Amino acid sequence: MTSVPYTERSAKPNGWWGMAVFVATEATLFGTLIGSYYDLRFRTPHWPPPGVPDPKVAVPLVLLAVLVAASVPVQLASVFARAGRVGATQLALLTALVLQSGYLAMQIHLFVDDLNRFSPQDTAYGSIYFTLVGVHHAHVLVGLLLEGWLVLRLFRGITEYRTVGVRATAFYWLAVNVLAIAVTIVQLSPSL
């Protein structure tokens, strides 16, 4: 009777693969949104349409840098979890959570600010702009909830299940970061 405990596992755990497939779905979702953005852009010579201001470049790029920088503690959390270091894992996740929450709060402020200047109900530009950016922010929020839940769960100690949870969340954040770069470039493309 052979027994192979998970510590000697060579393949990625099931939970990681599940997150990988989920990421594939979400990446396709964003690919579709970006494709739609360009389809709508092909149709009109004026993009943004008259009356809609060009997107600002500086602040979104700084925020993007903050988000990407916050990916470092997230990936570190995965390393600490695999080493069994509960406290270090929680600290890394909490650091990321704080940075990313700051990012999201600022982004929501910018979002509301944009809504005051032009509306998704006026033009296709507005519709696709707010949908694309809004869906991205929703994904960031989900990432924050995952980190928060893990920090709380880890107070009961570390198990294989929770380690896989941290690894899967770290992979999710990697994907969100890559998608954030794509979304920001598209969002700012009329001004670039």
Next chain:
Amino acid sequence: MRSRPERLELIWAERPGLLGWLTTVDHKRIGLLYFFTTLVFFAAGGIEALLIRTQLAGPNGKVLSPEAFDQVMTMHGVTMIFLFVIPMTTGAFGNYLLPLMLGARDMAFPRLNALSYWLFLGSGVFLYAGLLMGKGPNCGWFCYTPLNTKEYDPGLNADFYALGLIFNGLSTTAGALNFIVTIFKLRAPGMSFNRMPLFVFAMLAVSLSLVFALPPLTIDLAFLELQRQAGFHFFDVAGGGDPLLWQHLFWLFGHPEVYIIILPAMGIATSIIPTFAKRKMIAFPLVALAELLVAFIGFGVWAHHMFTTGLPVGALIFFAAASMMVVIPSTIQIYAWLFTVNLGRPEFRAPLLFIGGFIALFVIGGLSGIMFAAIPFDQATTDTYFVVAHFHFIIFGAAVFPILGGMYYWFPKVTGRMYHERWAQVSFWVTFVGTMLTFFPMHIVGLLGMTRRVYTYHSGFGWDAYNFVETVGAFILAAGLLIIFANLLWSRFRGAPSGPDPFYGGTLEWATSSPPPSYNFAVIPTVSSPYPNWDRAEAGVALDHGHETAATTVRDGRLDEVLKMPAESGWPIVLAFAVTILFIMLLTAHVVVAGIFAGIAGLVLVAWHVHEPAEG
């Protein structure tokens, strides 16, 4: 000291009674739940078909009003595709058979599996609630813009359509995710990638396709709801939108969807043929790869549904070329199947008869399909009954016939009893004749100019006789299906005991009892070919001290980990209920309450993960 089967039964058996079914995470029970639910939807879709055919039996039909016809016709398509074929092949056949064929004790994520089913049920009830309220989807299964806008379709009909299909998509995505991880990680030791059964290759192709095809549909439907309910502009020219964007996104999903419909049927065919031809599949690697190739190339042909939209020929030509390419992998498979049967010692029992019918109908449907790759021909026949003929030969002939054959083939495995062979053969012939009579004349009447989706027609076009024959055929077809179900029902209670392996099948589901025990295999087998049941048995791993199954490496199938599996749980059905309410709130534009139920769903997810399987 209990025996191994007794020990395993104690570990794996679920609660008895209704509560057991509501909280089940056993893939076999979930497969059966899917099976019976999809049969109910099949009956509904079939009644809708018979209503359509009765209305169209003669000119100036008065059976259905135009409004009623629109809903019946749309729901026929939506039901058959989203609520019957896909859940039947993936949810019923896939769920029941995949762990058995892989030598595993369950799917990778058993609770997610249960959630897929309850979400599916919720989405089906949601869609039919609309129909029963007289507000069912009424814009055709692809619901083009501008017909789908508030201006032209002001009631809730298109909202039921959009939200219902997003809801249904959640279930299907969860299922596809589960299948992929199960196929990658839960194979029996020794089952490297090149030793997976062909059915598994088909399921892998289907699941990968679903993962990449469903998001464009979700986005399309979300755009539609945002436009309808929140006044956004995606598809309306006046607001700077693009009407063709709807079609691009829909067909980016829709074309892979039709391969998703047919691939599992090919998987069923490639399971039945070696068993009854008594030889291994010829050119096994080509058949396996052809299944993946069809799925891949299928993503590159979508705009062949848009040849009449006025897009530039320079852009559309890419899709004409790709549409010609996509035929080749299917053709390779057809030749492989025919050679296998001819070079074997075939026994034409009912399952193989259905596969024979499938091949004939698939060739006819495929030939009419390839004709559409030529842009001029497509432009002459778009939106005529010629198209209706093509896709019914493919969907009914090439997707449903293997499902029917598969029902007979695996009936002994699931029930432990044999079906009645003679009546099964009769049922095949009646169904086959009915299919030809119903759908073949549609080619002719389409070339004579009859357009699709018309609720009636006038006399004098030369269409009357053909339509009448089609209606007669539809009732013969219905009779054939009734004979099948009567046979299965009777055999369930009076059939002869089948034993574990009545047909000498080559794959692992035949290596365990009929029906399989709750733990599938007393010993997880070690495998050295895609036909392990035809090989000499090798030593395996017992894993009989906990709720466990084996995980292996992805490419080479080396034993890698002992997985702790979850026991039954009430959270999947609770979560599905919360999501159903969420969709109802979105339908009725109660956004805040919808948000509250989204929050509740989140809390249920937290509770779900509090219980970790390793804790027992």
Next chain:
Amino acid sequence: MRRLHPELLQWYGLFGAALAWAAQLVVGFGVAYADCTAASRHWGLDVVTWVIVLTVVGVAFGVLAEAAALSILFETRQLGYADAPPQGRRHFFAYGAALGNVLFLTGMLITAVGALSNATCRPA
């Protein structure tokens, strides 16, 4: 030349031509579409040039993929498709890839013929 790792050859042999065909389709269609719409005509894209480049590069990529698949097939020619991994598994993939690549190469060529003969914004 140092022999490339067989695993790498296996994956490239399997996916190389497929990805090249996909790129030719997506980029080619995108360029042809953009060339014919009001807003993007001024981007100065030339469909014919793009199609030729995509086809030449794609076919080269695909031919190399076929060479990779054939080299694995040759190396594992004594094995059956169901033989023990990793070599048996590589044989299986190479066997399928060898034929699949022919399909994609042919596909790229017929697409190029079609696109170059019909490089016009006239509605179909």
